[in-house]
Amino acid sequence: IQMTQSPYSLSASVGDRVTITCRASQNINSYLNWYQQKPGKAPKLLIYAASSLQSGVPSRFSGSGSGTDFTLTISSLQPEDFATYYCQQSYIMPRTFGQGTKVEIK
């Protein structure tokens, strides 16, 4: 299953609402996860099963969608949120990731 994220990158300011989309090449129900990766660090799980917030993740992060179209929203961007975000499907093997969306400071 191919996962396609958009945009490839975006520039935003602190306090902005940011939306990243992820599209699957076929129906994956709600088996969609989101990860955040900062430079030189391991990825971190943010959202699992499309909309469930991982323990300890701030509530400004939210996920939605099912089937083939999914969204990650950051309601009010904070300085520590500048990073690359990846979606990943867990519906079927092999597990596949999107190409990533880099969120940069405007």
Place this chain on the structure above:
Amino acid sequence: EVQLVESGGGLVKPGGSLRLSCVGSAFTFTNSWMSWVRQAPGKGLEWVGRIKSRTDGGTTDYTAPVKGRFIMSRDDSKNTLYLQMNGLKTEDTAVYYCTTDSPFDRAFDFWGRGTMVTVSS
């Protein structure tokens, strides 16, 4: 706090072999499914393979590019996950991350810091 610590990375020539290890702590390793995920320099994430817990069969799955060359195993007495990499190719150059792979939420919950593997002549 859950910890995963990888080791064993390094520089190896094409066609060579390397074995990575990952030691887990602060969680029940025996009951955990585990995966390896890799990231080539400047590139995105690629799932490499998964091993289920022994109680769930201990079976393995791999991504196509590594099937037949890489072997995952585990030693639950040592809380250790292994990745035996044979027939290495330059395109295997990457940081290799060890992750827990929850069968419940079907996500990579926890990640190690990674170990770098460089395949070059």
